Amino acid sequence: MITDIRSQRKCYFASVEYSRSFWGKYIFLFEGSGSLRLTEDSLNLEDCAQAVEIPFKAIKSITIGRFSSWSKPTGLNYLALSYFDEEYPKQINLIPYESALDSTLVTNEIITSWQETLLGVEELTNRVQTPVLETESPRTFGKGLVLAATVVMPLAILGVGLVCFLLFQR
Numbered sequence: 001m002i003t004d005i006r007s008q009r010k011c012y013f014a015s016v017e018y019s020r021s022f023w024g025k026y027i028f029l030f031e032g033s034g035s036l037r038l039t040e041d042s043l044n045l046e047d048c049a050q051a052v053e054i055p056f057k058a059i060k061s062i063t064i065g066r067f068s069s070w071s072k073p074t075g076l077n078y079l080a081l082s083y084f085d086e087e088y089p090k091q092i093n094l095i096p097y098e099s100a101l102d103s104t105l106v107t108n109e110i111i112t113s114w115q116e117t118l119l120g121v122e123e124l125t126n127r128v129q130t131p132v133l134e135t136e137s138p139r140t141f142g143k144g145l146v147l148a149a150t151v152v153m154p155l156a157i158l159g160v161g162l163v164c165f166l167l168f169q170r
Helices: 016-020 022-027 104-120 142-168
Strands: 004-015 032-039 042-046 052-055 059-066 077-085 088-097
Touching (some): 004 016, 016 088, 032 104, 059 104, 088 104
Antiparallel strands (some): 004 032, 004 088, 032 042, 042 052, 059 077, 077 088
């Protein structure tokens, strides 16, 4: 008998292809909805037209992404799950939630807890790639300095020259 470790009654989902389309980016973020179930050996998206079972051995990475601020100004996250389906790499974005009326903060907490649960599964702990936080490189003036030197400075010099010309013309 298969034992459930965790389940979520409601879960939106979207494939990467759908999320990259105009419709998926700006009109309706979610391709569909179903339920999410974590068992002893797989993660299952059920009760939807595109039901999928993802065995732990197929999972490559589990990360958290964020939808565009154009589509979700309040900052909604998603659980990005990369896996292999018959040797082909795939990714699905999962958004587990309790109620469509919940704030994005509540939904983001649910998404984070799902990531922690998945990363806590012993079979995934040592094998799955987790996001590496990139340290910010120190800011340099680079392009800004070049832009200022080539555009702003000549305009400032012309402006000062024009003002001087107009003042001393009298």
